[in-house]
Amino acid sequence: xxxxxxNVLDIAQNSVKAKASLIEISVDISTAENRxxxxxxxxxxxxxxxxVNKVTxxxxxxxxxxxxxxxxxxFKMSAEMTGGHFxxxxxxxxxxxxxxxxxxxxxxxxxxxxxxxTVETLVLYNTDIDFIYxxxxxxxxxxxxxxxxxxxxxxxxLDNPDVAEYIRGFLRENTDEINKDKTF
Amino acid sequence: xxxxxxxxxxxxxxQSQVDLRNESHAGTRVVVGMATCGIAAGARPVLTAFSNLVxxxxxxxVSVTQTGCIGLCxxxxxxxxxxxxxxxxxxxxxxxxxxxxxVEQHLMRGTVVAEYTIGNSDVS
Numbered sequence: 001x002x003x004x005x006x007n008v009l010d011i012a013q014n015s016v017k018a019k020a021s022l023i024e025i026s027v028d029i030s031t032a033e034n035r036x037x038x039x040x041x042x043x044x045x046x047x048x049x050x051x052v053n054k055v056t057x058x059x060x061x062x063x064x065x066x067x068x069x070x071x072x073x074x075f076k077m078s079a080e081m082t083g084g085h086f087x088x089x090x091x092x093x094x095x096x097x098x099x100x101x102x103x104x105x106x107x108x109x110x111x112x113x114x115x116x117x118t119v120e121t122l123v124l125y126n127t128d129i130d131f132i133y134x135x136x137x138x139x140x141x142x143x144x145x146x147x148x149x150x151x152x153x154x155x156x157x158l159d160n161p162d163v164a165e166y167i168r169g170f171l172r173e174n175t176d177e178i179n180k181d182k183t184f
Numbered sequence: 185x186x187x188x189x190x191x192x193x194x195x196x197x198x199q200s201q202v203d204l205r206n207e208s209h210a211g212t213r214v215v216v217g218m219a220t221c222g223i224a225a226g227a228r229p230v231l232t233a234f235s236n237l238v239x240x241x242x243x244x245x246v247s248v249t250q251t252g253c254i255g256l257c258x259x260x261x262x263x264x265x266x267x268x269x270x271x272x273x274x275x276x277x278x279x280x281x282x283x284x285x286x287v288e289q290h291l292m293r294g295t296v297v298a299e300y301t302i303g304n305s306d307v308s
Contacts, residue, residue, distance in 0.1 A: 001223070001224050002224075006223050006224065006228065009218075009223055009228060010219075010220050010223045010224075013218060013219070013223075013252075017252070063219075063252065063253055069220070070220050070221075070224075071219075071220040074220065074224075114228075117228055117229075117232060118228070120232075121218075121228055121231060121232065124235070125231075125249065125250050142185060148188065149188065149191060152188060152191050152192060152195065153191060153194075153195050154195060154199075156194075156195060156198050160198065161239050162194050162197070162198065163191070163194055164239075166190055166191060166194055169186060170186045173185075173186045174185055174186055177185055
């Protein structure tokens with residue numbers, strides 16, 4: 001992976017596969033604390049303790065096409081190589097939560113990259129799943145909540161071209177405004 | 185800051201229009217592999233390019249969807265195009281630029297872009 005937003009897309013795909021109906025993603029940056037935190041939480045099928053312990057092992061996977069599974073190990077590595085932390089917790093039948101904490105100014109921290117693209121891809125290609133995305137930098141941020149959006153739209157689907165365009169713009173403009181010419 | 189207020193305007197605009205969306209499932213399907221291997225190889229911009237181009241050219245009977253690992257990770261990003269006649273073409277090592285050519289030649293004119301297909305590479 002070349003940017004953290006791709007890890008987020010990859011990890012959230014696990015939540016999609018776990019049949020979650022709600023996926024919450026947050027990215028929080030604090031320059032004062034020199035920290036970038038990514039949290040992905042779902043209400044999908046969850047995993048038992050034994051499985052949770054195995055998912056950070058690259059040679060564990062649920063897929064049948066090959067014997068390696070690199071999604072979670074890549075994400076874990078991306079955080080730990082900056083001197084940060086990684087945690088995954090899950091409860092069978094309840095859901096899974098993945099948390100990665102990065103040292104913001106570490107030379108080994110990959111750029112956050114195009115988060116709007118990741119969220120847009122998730123939201124528009126999984127219209128039956130609800131997403132809550134929060135992005136904040138030094139206490140200022142915005143939120144995208146598809147529950148609220150669907151409520152307002154009535155029966156109009158999120159992947160309707162006009163709505164999709166709006167979501168794209170919403171993510172991009174608001175991210176730019178929060179970033180204030182900085183890139184993370 | 186962009187707010188939800190604009191969404192209300194879109195809703196009102198949509199409601200005043202007759203629904204032209206044709207939910208036919210007999211159309212062409214474009215499937216992009218979006219597992220770890222695909223994403224790492226650059227599938228996200230490929231998926232975005234396909235959906236933008238399909239929208240741009242107003243291709244009503246084309247659906248763009250995603251799937252997991254197809255099992256040929258070394259050829260990712262992989263895109264499978266299935267036409268209504270049941271024929272499936274597998275494009276490998278895709279990029280946003282290649283997607284443009286596939287949309288214009290294959291989806292719009294029915295000519296397979298042979299040079300990007302898996303059949304054209306030296307895979308057995």
